[in-house]
Amino acid sequence: MTDQTYDLIIIGGGPGGYVAAIRASQLGFKTVVVEERATLGGVCLNEGCIPSKALLDSSEQFALARDKFATHGILIDPPRLDLSRMLARKDDVVKKNTDGIAFLFKKNKVDLVTGTGRLGGKSGELQQVAVATSAGERLLSGKRVLLATGSTAVELPFLPFDGERVVSAREALSFARVPQHLVVIGAGYIGLELGSVWRRLGAQVTVVETLARPLPSMDGQAADALVRALKKQGMKFLMETKATGGRREGEGMVLTVDGPAGSSELACDRVLVAVGRKPLLEGLGLEEAGVRLDDCARIAVDADYRTSAENIYAIGDLVAGPMLAHKAMEEGTVVAERLAGQASVVEYEYLPGVCYTWPEAASVGRTEEQLKEAGVEYGAGRFSFLANGRARCMDETDGFVKVLADKSSGRILGIHIVGPRASDLIAEAVTAMTYGGTAEDMAMTFHAHPTLSEALKEAALDVMDRAIHS
């Protein structure tokens, strides 16, 4: 059966695909999304960003009640954990978000076909997408196809996922009981965030990381401060240590790890493998359609997100750049607007990154290491949350803000924050940098008192040696 002709067929209803669909529809394109999950939102909403943040928020509340309430003069019996209720709340948060996207599709008249899509060749000038649905194969025809199928967790060949003892983030969001000893392989975003969740809930957590520092793209000082804070919370780090083997033993696992002191074994009951993600390309029919990959096995696209095949586009985790939901969303908006002839661009230079541990770590722009390597003359300003009134009120004084600015022009080149609500504070940095702001611009801007955001103003002042409170 051939349906109507669409202006745009999108394969994948995650943050890239669903945003592209809504924006394309707003711009007058007749749009359909092909999605194999029963719900929209992809990994981010269903088994990534949203459920992990729901658990991070819940587990943080638990840790506060247990470890910090007394400091505030609130005396309670030690709090008890009802894990199944915490997990049910997380599922409810996910449902509200995925239902929200379904509502937006209806509101914006985006069609949805539930099934697995692949490029189905051309019929005249039209692209076809074959969709395997529960009711058999369906053929969609459209002027253009946008690929937005996202990514999946990388597996270690010597430690395949079994969904129970050796898991990816998906299962680590739903452990039925708190692990006794969780080993996290990879000190990236997923490892540190989910390691934090289970540490706060009482698990012993050991993070095994090949490199000397976690979050390799993060400013070195910020990464060190974050590790110090996480160690204070009881997380154990085995840095410059590589996981090289693993076997099931009794009820648990025994891992082989190779570190500075040689090879050793590590016993645990759960292993979270968080060593990166890879684009989901299999089964899309790319080769037959003439869609070429780049040197990193991502889909090669031009500035319009056009692939090497005519009228086939790709965005998000499928193409170059960090695998971040907000990057995919921005590309979704921009690809639709460029199809409509608008001159929109994604400002990749000002793409923020956030690690939602506590304290949080957030950054935008270049790190001090990158500036040094590039030989850029810069000035650095720093302000500690220890000297911030609001942070003291909150009893959240770990961390700092660092502003890096060009020596001659003062233009901000990078901002790095480790501290309470760094994820929200970084927005000001992104705005300032996107508008070409200088450290002085930021320093001269009103910041309400007392707020955490004053740390940004003070760090900007410190670039010019004018900080008031340090």
Ligand code: NAI
């Ligand atoms: P990642 O790429 O952030 O970190 C993986 C880490 O594993 C690296 O530091 C690497 O050196 C280490 N590693 C690799 N093999 C190893 C081995 N055999 N033994 C020990 N260490 C090893 O990957 P992650 O955390 O899995 O995240 C995947 C993607 O998801 C990332 O691109 C990230 O941007 C995105 N993400 C972003 C989040 C956020 O923005 N807050 C949250 C979750 C995921």
